[in-house]
Amino acid sequence: MLALGFERSAVFALCDAATGVLVGAAGLHIDRTHRRAELGYWIGRAWRRRGLATEATRAVLNHAFGALGLERVFASHFPWNPVSGRVLTAIGMRPEGRLRGHYVKDGQRVDAEIYGILREEPVGEDPSEEGRT
Numbered sequence: 001m002l003a004l005g006f007e008r009s010a011v012f013a014l015c016d017a018a019t020g021v022l023v024g025a026a027g028l029h030i031d032r033t034h035r036r037a038e039l040g041y042w043i044g045r046a047w048r049r050r051g052l053a054t055e056a057t058r059a060v061l062n063h064a065f066g067a068l069g070l071e072r073v074f075a076s077h078f079p080w081n082p083v084s085g086r087v088l089t090a091i092g093m094r095p096e097g098r099l100r101g102h103y104v105k106d107g108q109r110v111d112a113e114i115y116g117i118l119r120e121e122p123v124g125e126d127p128s129e130e131g132r133t
């Protein structure tokens with residue numbers, strides 16, 4: 001991942017290692033006062049279902065609780081996007097409920113499904129790391 005970090009954001013471009021082509025992005029919008037950040041991510045259609053979102057968001061979480069010293073990371077998705085929730089639970093984030101009418105999309109209120117993780121809670125394991133010491 002290539003860091004495009006800012007004072008209040010840390011956004012990483014996800015690029016194909018062989019070609020350098022941009023395949024997605026993952027990053028944090030940081031609130032330093034409360035030492036928390038909101039996690040966001042997307043993967044280009046042609047690159048989905050290869051574990052890239054899970055791998056990238058896991059790395060971003062480790063960065064948040066490591067180098068950035070944050071206490072909490074949260075994320076949300078629209079109710080019709082359960083795949084996004086699957087990514088979040090795979091990296092150890094817990095469902096925390098639904099915020100009613102949290103967004104306005106196409107002129108309509110839309111609920112947000114909220115997930116969160118605190119720094120002492122385990123980030124979901126990378127299966128490729130299993131058996132390593």
Ligand SMILES: CC(C)(COP(=O)(O)OP(=O)(O)OC[C@H]1O[C@@H](n2cnc3c(N)ncnc32)[C@H](O)[C@@H]1OP(=O)(O)O)[C@@H](O)C(=O)NCCC(=O)NCCS
Nearest residue numbers: 041042043048049050051052053054077083084086087090
């Ligand atoms: C949500 C999104 C980031 C997932 O990216 P991805 O790289 O395909 O996700 P992964 O390959 O890491 O898959 C994560 C899990 O979701 C499952 N999954 C992914 N796409 C799926 C689909 N279309 N249908 C069913 N399951 C799916 C995977 O099987 C995997 O489950 P597992 O952990 O049980 O094996 C991608 O679809 C996307 O960019 N969507 C649009 C933007 C978006 O929703 N961003 C999220 C913020 S709201």
